[in-house]
Amino acid sequence: MDEILSGTENFDCDVLVIGGGTAGPMAAYRAKVKNPDAKVVLLEKANVKRSGAISMGMDGLNNTVIPGHATPEQYTKEITVANDGIVNQKAVYKYAQNCYSIIQELDKFGIRFQKDENGEYDVKKVHHMGTYVLPMPNGETVKKALYRQLRRVRVLISNRFMATRLLKGKDGRIAGAIAVNTRNATFLTIRAKSVILCMGAAGRLGLPTSGYLFGTYENAANSGDGYAMAYHAGAELSNLECFQINPLIKDYNGPACAYVAGPFGGYTANNEGMRFIECDYWSGQMMQEFYNELMSGKGPVFLKLDHLHNETIDEIEDILHRVERPTRERFHTRRGTDYHNEMIEMHISEIGFCSGHSASGVSVDEFARTTVPGLYAAGDMASVPHNYMLGAFTNGATAGEDAIDFATEHDYADFDEGQVVAEMERVLAPTKREDGIPPNQIEYKTRRLVNDYLQPPKVTRKFQLGQQRFAEVREDAEQMVARNAHELMRAMEAYSVLDCADMAAYSSLFRTESRWGLYHNRVDYPERDNENWFCFTQLYKDSAGKMACRKQDVDPYIVEIDDSERYAYDNQRIQAGD
Amino acid sequence: MPLANTPTTVPVVVDEQKCIAEKGCTVCVDVCPLDVLRISEETGKAYMRYDECWYCMPCEADCPTGAVTVNIPYLLR
Numbered sequence: 328m329d330e331i332l333s334g335t336e337n338f339d340c341d342v343l344v345i346g347g348g349t350a351g352p353m354a355a356y357r358a359k360v361k362n363p364d365a366k367v368v369l370l371e372k373a374n375v376k377r378s379g380a381i382s383m384g385m386d387g388l389n390n391t392v393i394p395g396h397a398t399p400e401q402y403t404k405e406i407t408v409a410n411d412g413i414v415n416q417k418a419v420y421k422y423a424q425n426c427y428s429i430i431q432e433l434d435k436f437g438i439r440f441q442k443d444e445n446g447e448y449d450v451k452k453v454h455h456m457g458t459y460v461l462p463m464p465n466g467e468t469v470k471k472a473l474y475r476q477l478r479r480v481r482v483l484i485s486n487r488f489m490a491t492r493l494l495k496g497k498d499g500r501i502a503g504a505i506a507v508n509t510r511n512a513t514f515l516t517i518r519a520k521s522v523i524l525c526m527g528a529a530g531r532l533g534l535p536t537s538g539y540l541f542g543t544y545e546n547a548a549n550s551g552d553g554y555a556m557a558y559h560a561g562a563e564l565s566n567l568e569c570f571q572i573n574p575l576i577k578d579y580n581g582p583a584c585a586y587v588a589g590p591f592g593g594y595t596a597n598n599e600g601m602r603f604i605e606c607d608y609w610s611g612q613m614m615q616e617f618y619n620e621l622m623s624g625k626g627p628v629f630l631k632l633d634h635l636h637n638e639t640i641d642e643i644e645d646i647l648h649r650v651e652r653p654t655r656e657r658f659h660t661r662r663g664t665d666y667h668n669e670m671i672e673m674h675i676s677e678i679g680f681c682s683g684h685s686a687s688g689v690s691v692d693e694f695a696r697t698t699v700p701g702l703y704a705a706g707d708m709a710s711v712p713h714n715y716m717l718g719a720f721t722n723g724a725t726a727g728e729d730a731i732d733f734a735t736e737h738d739y740a741d742f743d744e745g746q747v748v749a750e751m752e753r754v755l756a757p758t759k760r761e762d763g764i765p766p767n768q769i770e771y772k773t774r775r776l777v778n779d780y781l782q783p784p785k786v787t788r789k790f791q792l793g794q795q796r797f798a799e800v801r802e803d804a805e806q807m808v809a810r811n812a813h814e815l816m817r818a819m820e821a822y823s824v825l826d827c828a829d830m831a832a833y834s835s836l837f838r839t840e841s842r843w844g845l846y847h848n849r850v851d852y853p854e855r856d857n858e859n860w861f862c863f864t865q866l867y868k869d870s871a872g873k874m875a876c877r878k879q880d881v882d883p884y885i886v887e888i889d890d891s892e893r894y895a896y897d898n899q900r901i902q903a904g905d
Numbered sequence: 906m907p908l909a910n911t912p913t914t915v916p917v918v919v920d921e922q923k924c925i926a927e928k929g930c931t932v933c934v935d936v937c938p939l940d941v942l943r944i945s946e947e948t949g950k951a952y953m954r955y956d957e958c959w960y961c962m963p964c965e966a967d968c969p970t971g972a973v974t975v976n977i978p979y980l981l982r
Contacts, residue, residue, distance in 0.1 A: 328946065373938040373939070374935050377936040377963040382961045487940070510940075537981045540957070541957045548938045548939055579981060652961070654975055658977050762906055762908060765908060813940065
């Protein structure tokens with residue numbers, strides 16, 4: 328079972344999409360619809376039917392821009408302010424303009440959104456300034472609806488292949504990718520004219536407080552492979568020091584769902600049952616106040632619903648226990664905790680990279696293009712901030728349409744076959760050893776060290792120690808042993824986790840200021856320094872193969888921010904007497 | 906260094922009376938995002954081979970005979 332076989336298959340396509348979660352299926356679908364004669368391949372480490380962050384479903388769209396409720400200008404302002412001004416407004420604005428048409432398309436796919444008695448979308452206010460949250464009462468059908476469309480337009484789907492490296496052309500263009508089968512370790516070398524990375528968050532970076540490697544907030548299959556592959560292919564990554572940290576149900580590690588419960592009157596409370604934050608929308612500033620309360624005498628922090636009417640709580644429970652993470656009902660039953668009778672303990676998540684909720688990722692422009700010609704990125708791993716599920720769909724669509732044009736205009740890039748040989752040797756190395764260190768121990772140690780040294784508040788000396796320890800683990804990884812194809816997948820993931828840990832440390836040390844609340848709270852540089860640091864941090868592999876960072880200017884805004892709005896997210900703590 | 910096996914209580918449980926894997930069904934194995942389920946060569950039934958569970962539930966939701974139950978992994982309970 329999972330026996331290691333030898334074998335290599337070669338395959339050519341026009342557009343290769345890697346990752347079949349949310350952005351990937353939409354990218355592949357749109358590429359194929361735009362050019363039905365093109366060969367579009369969707370490659371997935373798991374199975375497209377149930378892969379990615381929305382494996383079971385999603386309870387709502389957190390960032391809709393629907394005429395009559397919000398405007399692209401207003402949304403762009405909100406996201407700019409929530410990210411302390413460092414955003415690519417062109418990409419945010421383009422998303423805001425396009426997302427309504429994507430909602431209509433999803434509606435046609437059979438995914439229903441909540442409407443009021445007049446048949447209008449029933450949008451709720453959760454953000455600080457505008458109104459963007461649209462519930463999805465049958466959100467558990469999302470993956471099935473997408474899969475039907477992929478079959479209908481005949482996207483070629485290849486499951487259980489884990490991409491490990493991108494192929495680069497001699498002219499610097501993308502040339503394809505190499506993937507290894509997760510059940511038998513045979514290889515697939517895919518030549519492609521353009522490649523779209525939709526490989527999700529780096530969710531297995533920090534270790535959850537439970538100590539269980541797979542008890543992560545993100546789908547645990549999202550081990551940061553996309554970030555590592557983009558980095559090794561020479562693409563730039565933006566603002567990786569802007570970590571993802573989320574407020575979650577303690578131990579269960581699922582979303583506390585202020586977005587679901589908030590509009591019904593639920594809120595985040597301290598141990599006295601009092602509100603302490605102005606707004607439950609996830610921002611770095613909000614997380615800083617959450618952290619402060621957690622560490623104070625008024626901690627821990629709770630999700631409070633027990634003041635609501637029983638029927639209201641039933642309604643919230645029905646959503647929470649049915650759609651996104653349905654096992655939470657079992658968690659509460661075993662614990663004997665009930666939203667009707669008590670507040671539910673919350674905690675902060677382990678750290679990760681995810682532009683779905685924060686503002687880091689593979690650097691992309693408004694066409695989802697990375698800095699490598701022919702290489703695209705969308706969804707949680709691309710740098711468009713706070714883009715959530717609807718951003719994955721919308722930016723995935725953008726990527727698919729631009730990538731198919733690129734594939735029409737270009738032929739396959741010439742590449743050195745040596746890349747394939749070297750990569751196969753690297754991947755198979757753990758299978759050639761008789762004994763050594765198993766991948767789970769390499770991963771556990773890396774992630775334990777991430778918690779010890781990289782969890783904010785960030786301290787320079789701790790980060791330096793973390794880097795030393797990661798280097799030691801990297802040396803140990805040379806002794807990693809995989810006894811079957813499944814363990815080999817975990818071994819490759821352990822390398823991705825290690826790469827992401829190094830990137831998180833390096834970019835954090837580069838930015839010598841504090842920004843984005845808790846996400847980049849550097850206690851030895853406690854002030855925000857707009858004079859020197861109002862810029863992106865671009866992380867890349869330099870010509871010597873070493874990690875490097877540079878500053879990149881923020882483009883002039885296309886939507887101006889008034890002084891009165893600029894600091895709207897700065898004061899999240901409810902003041903005494905309010 | 907030789908390897909040892911550390912026992913672990915697995916969260917996904919399969920009711921062998923209900924499981925129809927011996928008839929060729931592989932639904933739970935197919936849909937798992939972490940790829941942790943397999944069909945046993947001994948019993949012909951599905952089982953959790955790797956304790957690497959995100960407790961997400963497609964295996965249970967998509968099982969045609971209701972044979973699969975996802976429990977919360979012990980360390981999280």
